[in-house]
Amino acid sequence: MGVKTVDAIPLVRPSLGEQELAAVARVFSSGWPAGQGPSGKALEADLATRYGVTDAVAVSNCGAALHLALLALGVTAGDEVIVADYTFPAPAHAVRYVGATPVFADVRPDTGTVDPRAVADLIGPRTVGVIAVDTLGMPADYDELNALTDRYGLFLVEDAACAIGATYRGRPAGALAPVACLSFHGRKGITSGEGGALLTTDPALAADARLRSSFGIGSIFDQAQIVGLPIPEFTEIGYNYKLSDIAAAILQVQLTRVEELLDRRRLVAAHYGQLLADEELVTLPVVPDDRTHAWQSYLLTLHPDVDRAAIATELRAHGIGCGHGTWASHQQPVYDSSQHCPVSADLARRNIAIPMHAELTPGQVERVAETLRTALHSHTRAGAA
Numbered sequence: 362m363g364v365k366t367v368d369a370i371p372l373v374r375p376s377l378g379e380q381e382l383a384a385v386a387r388v389f390s391s392g393w394p395a396g397q398g399p400s401g402k403a404l405e406a407d408l409a410t411r412y413g414v415t416d417a418v419a420v421s422n423c424g425a426a427l428h429l430a431l432l433a434l435g436v437t438a439g440d441e442v443i444v445a446d447y448t449f450p451a452p453a454h455a456v457r458y459v460g461a462t463p464v465f466a467d468v469r470p471d472t473g474t475v476d477p478r479a480v481a482d483l484i485g486p487r488t489v490g491v492i493a494v495d496t497l498g499m500p501a502d503y504d505e506l507n508a509l510t511d512r513y514g515l516f517l518v519e520d521a522a523c524a525i526g527a528t529y530r531g532r533p534a535g536a537l538a539p540v541a542c543l544s545f546h547g548r549k550g551i552t553s554g555e556g557g558a559l560l561t562t563d564p565a566l567a568a569d570a571r572l573r574s575s576f577g578i579g580s581i582f583d584q585a586q587i588v589g590l591p592i593p594e595f596t597e598i599g600y601n602y603k604l605s606d607i608a609a610a611i612l613q614v615q616l617t618r619v620e621e622l623l624d625r626r627r628l629v630a631a632h633y634g635q636l637l638a639d640e641e642l643v644t645l646p647v648v649p650d651d652r653t654h655a656w657q658s659y660l661l662t663l664h665p666d667v668d669r670a671a672i673a674t675e676l677r678a679h680g681i682g683c684g685h686g687t688w689a690s691h692q693q694p695v696y697d698s699s700q701h702c703p704v705s706a707d708l709a710r711r712n713i714a715i716p717m718h719a720e721l722t723p724g725q726v727e728r729v730a731e732t733l734r735t736a737l738h739s740h741t742r743a744g745a746a
């Protein structure tokens with residue numbers, strides 16, 4: 362009583378509403394909520410059109426899409442795959458799923474995306490390909506990366522998990538390499554809670570991924586439409602990586618909202634930029650002129666003398682969600698790597714994510730910036746700016 366509680370400002374919030382609910386209701390009525398049914402097929406067609414690719418395979422998440430991509434590309438034990446280091450480590454995990462070795466490439470200090478020169482330096486006799494990441498929504502340097510992988514006969518996979526709506530030299534993220542993987546996890550620009558897709562211009566690769574996403578047999582929905590009793594045979598040890606038609610229907614609606622939702626995220630980013638431009642204790646995100654950001658997250662790089670944990674504690678005490686940014690993959694104990702990626706390690710130490718989603722109001726953005734400024738000046742070692 363008498364204590365005024367402040368409204369919480371979450372780090373992440375999906376934009377799901379009545380249109381998505383209506384789409385789910387339609388799937389309920391259709392009688393086919395499982396995967397590879399009418400909604401799944403319609404979503405795949407929508408994705409293929411949007412990205413100008415021959416095939417889109419709807420799957421349960423982006424980790425599954427990466428796994429299927431590497432299986433279809435024939436990656437196997439003894440192979441090395443070069444992966445971007447500064448990221449949620451799904452690419453390195455996928456390399457390990459197929460028994461191969463991830464080799465970690467350091468990133469650009471300004472964008473956090475993989476440095477093509479670091480990739481070039483790591484190519485060796487066992488290298489079979491590269492997984493580049495559109496770091497938190499920022500596309501990597503695909504002209505340089507495609508030239509490099511073409512020159513050495515390697516594959517290039519674009520992990521565009523965070524990058525729906527972003528562009529690189531006028532082309533959409535998700536169509537910047539011969540194979541790309543998307544995520545529709547709840548934190549991404551569009552979402553069905555969990556979900557993913559594999560996009561490719563190679564029909565054989567898509568067919569392989571689709572088959573293995575369904576235990577190694579074709580679509581059960583398709584089989585059920587045939588008059589007679591065809592008994593499908595298992596031709597691969599596949600997985601159950603299918604996206605449900607419930608999720609697919611939600612995504613069909615969300616796909617029509619990409620630009621609307623991204624415009625709202627852009628406004629938030631611009632507002633933060635304006636409010637924090639003169640703050641010497643943080644470096645704001647840099648977006649090179651030849652690309653646009655999907656703003657999956659808004660990351661600030663703190664001055665080395667700022668106590669990041671104390672800032673996070675203070676923001677959360679004021680009801681403001683925040684996070685550490687992302688991971689320096691090579692430092693994760695599971696990989697037992699002896700490599701060094703100093704730029705990635707430095708970003709992982711100094712980045713902080715502040716609220717970024719399409720539901721933020723200008724007043725909330727102002728409250729975040731103001732609370733952050735106060736926290737910065739109370740938790741910085743003397744001598745810093």
Ligand SMILES: Cc1ncc(COP(=O)(O)O)c(C=O)c1O
Nearest residue numbers: 422423424448449451522544546
């Ligand atoms: C770059 C990147 N790749 C892959 C993933 C995994 O996505 P999903 O949760 O859809 O498997 C993530 C998750 O955040 C990610 O950031």
